[in-house]
Amino acid sequence: MITQNLISPVKILGMIAALMTIAACASTEPGCPSPQTRNLDSAIGFVKTSLNTGCESHFDRYYDDLLTIAEGDPKPENKRIFSEFLLWSGDQGLLSTRQAQEYYNRFFNVKFMSMKGDYNNCSHTCPNKQRMLFDMERELSDKERGLLKVSEDRDGYYRADRLYQEVELVLEATCTACAASR
């Protein structure tokens, strides 16, 4: 009896170890390394292959890698290259249309995706004004990357920056006016 009681914990430990090994083997993904090239077109080719061969869950990291590579060779044409890559991702079923729009507009459009909303400003925006402005501020830094550092679109970036300031001013006035009616 005593011997049996001593052995059983050892057996249990062994079984756990075996199960862990099996689980580890089952969840092993193919290696999903980042593109090593500094050429954007080659990097996109590499990323497309990786995304089609089991690395789709690394989409965010790959997008970030591509932006970093593009920062090394900024030009207005990069906007089109990223747009085509996102459209391809949509066609492959890696992203929904809405996601593709979000990825593109957040980095390459003057308008802020943080200002999406279906309800009026008095009822929806004003109670969440601070959070919206905080989100816009973060989005502005993405736009700095996409518009300024990747696409060399200075006008676009400075327009976005001014838009942020205008929204801040107009929301302050509008929300004060909304609150005054209560």
Place this chain on the structure above:
Amino acid sequence: MNNKRPLAIPPDPARRQATLGLLLACSLLIFAQSVLANTPTIRLFPTTVVEDLKQTGNVARDMETGLQEVIGRLDQQQQLYVESKCDGAENDPGCQRLARQIGATYLEMLTIMEERLPDMEHTVNNTRISLERGLRNELGKKMTPWQLQETLVGKTAASAPAQASPTLRGRSGMRLSERFRQYYQLVATSGSQSDQSLAVLASDIYLDMEETSVLIERTRQEIARATLMEQLNQSFGIITPEMMEVVGGVKTILFGDEDARALVAGPPPGSVEQAYRSPLEQ
């Protein structure tokens, strides 16, 4: 007898084409007009606001004119007080007389302000309330955040370079009447401005009216208190530091403070190349 039938006009293909073209052009014109008529425009500046701004500017100018002479006199008296080395010699009869003179001029200033401020308060509040209603209805209740953003960006967001628009913030270095005169001019010519600048302009004026309104209310309360205090001080011939502060504050509000003038840096010139528009763009 002339049996000739009236001459029928032979069909002329060129004329028919011209008529058709004219009809087409007319219908296109009518269509374009109806599209323009249906374009939503935000109504933020009713005529009452324009009139209120003009009125406030006039009241502010009258107040400045009335106070300018008194404040000038007060400055001279203060200078004389300092030059006579009255600081620390308050018991000297000459200094006491000077202090009483300063106090009397100070009371004069408070009285002028007390007389003029109700008019000012009235017109500022009218402007504020009209703008408040417009902002709440047009931008607050009728628009989603996305629509507000589109109004601010305008139709040419992606293609037009950023325009240098006049910035209104940082008005402290400006005479009060000049400030309202500028507002009036901007609003009076608002018909020629786009919705995007109207929204910013209305917000800016409204927030300024809010601040001014609060400031006037506080000033009126302070005047009542300061008048009482100075009437008491007159019997002793004392110049209080508070008195000098109030005078300084009034000067800053009315005539502006050059040091406080805020300069807004503009962005560096951007590149001209801007051609690509993605199908994903919203």
